[in-house]
Amino acid sequence: MSTERVLFAFVIVLALTLNVGFIAGDINDINHHNVYELFAALVVSLIATVMKFGDRSPLGSSMLATSLVADLQLIAAAAAWGFYASGGAALTMHQGATVVSLSIGAAVANVVSVVLLIIEMANLRR
Structure with a gap:
């Protein structure tokens, strides 16, 4: 077992x-979604992206692409929340959604x- 692969x-x-922890809850009620959890999801997603830059596996480019998409989506979500909250008022149902x-x-x-990761792990030869 490789410590690097486990990490x-x-x-x-x-x-x-x-990410799933953040989105769990009523989509129309922003009180069900924690801004700090969104921040944590974004930070860990960015760390995962950096780690995928070093991956030279056959599925590495696809995994990097999915990570870049997730980063873009989370950055957009955080930017939208910041923009909507900059006025000082609570987010509306539409803004929260x-x-x-x-x-x-x-x-x-x-x-x-994760599915690509599982496929890659299943294809590893010992």
């Missing part, structure tokens, strides 16, 4: 679970990344 898989799965729906897109990209 790689850990960070990829952590990015997915933090926009933030959460962008995060759902990132979760889909993270799911694809």
Whole structure:
């Protein structure tokens, strides 16, 4: 068992679970979604992307692409939340749904990344 592969898989799965933790709840109620969890999901997703730059496996480019998509979606969600909250008022249902729906897109990209990781691990020869 390679410590490097374990850490790689850990960070990829952590990015997915933090993202899913953020999107869990009523899409129309922003009180069900924590801004700090969105921040954590974004930070871990960016770390996963940096780690994927060093991956030279056959599926590495696809995994990097999914990670870049997740980063873009999470950055857009965080930017939207920051923009909407800059006025000082609470987010409306529509604004909250926009933030959460962008995060759902990132979760889909993270799911694809985890599936690719599982495929790659299943194809490893000992």
